[in-house]
């Protein structure tokens with residue numbers, strides 16, 4: 001058990017489903033008090049009930065992370081419920097697939113807001129808490145798509161995920177004065193509600209292209225996030241960790257067949 005997580009106040013954006021749900025569950029198992037932020041109530045309530053039934057402590061707050069007023073309200077509500085925010089997991093994101101030729105300027109702006117601007121808003125809203133506590137942790141959920149790889153239909157998405165890492169480098173310097181670290185996990189293909197919506201063919205072809213021959217589990221990402229959030233990771237900031245079962249390693253498709 002990472003004892004440094006016990007009783008910490010943690011916000012997990014997009015914590016109602018998928019990777020965020022995995023992060024919320026793993027942090028709650030370590031004794032954290034977890035505030036899940038999402039827009040849809042049904043999944044948020046189900047996840048919170050599941051975590052609490054397993055002996056953890058979680059609550060939810062309905063919030064669109066792209067909206068500054070709502071993010072401020074989330075952080076204020078979290079402080080009133082559990083105390084100042086120790087750890088922010090900026091995880092919420094969407095990945096609608098659409099090629100550039102079909103993508104509208106509005107769709108571009110929407111994904112920038114949900115995936116990238118939200119990261120800035122959530123970090124900004126938590127800074128007064130980190131300052132008050134004299135320490136803090138931020139863990140961003142980026143992706144391999146954008147910073148490392150490309151895939152037709154995800155130019156806009158990839159730009160947000162690479163943008164998160166660009167934001168992080170300077171944020172790490174600015175947050176250092178609050179003794180706060182900020183790092184990013186970069187998942188490969190992880191089995192979530194969002195990924196499942198891409199269809200069976202996509203999932204099968206992806207699994208075949210991964211050296212470890214399976215898609216990732218949400219816990220694979222959550223455990224890395226937990227490490228970045230721990231006291232044990234106090235001297236790591238502005239860094240990123242790829243968690244992809246080796247997906248980005250092969251020089252060509254045939255290389256995987258040689259395994």
Ligand code: NAP
Nearest residue numbers: 014016017018019038039040064065093143189190192194
């Ligand atoms: P998911 O299963 O679709 O879950 C997305 C979560 O984000 C839900 O809780 C959703 O709840 C929430 N959310 C979406 N838009 C929001 C908004 N505007 N405000 C607040 N909450 C919002 O997705 P996932 O696969 O777990 O992905 C989570 C993160 O991991 C994303 O940042 C994604 O880019 C990244 N990622 C995923 C994979 C993968 O293979 N799954 C790989 C690389 C990176 P509501 O819809 O109810 O708001």
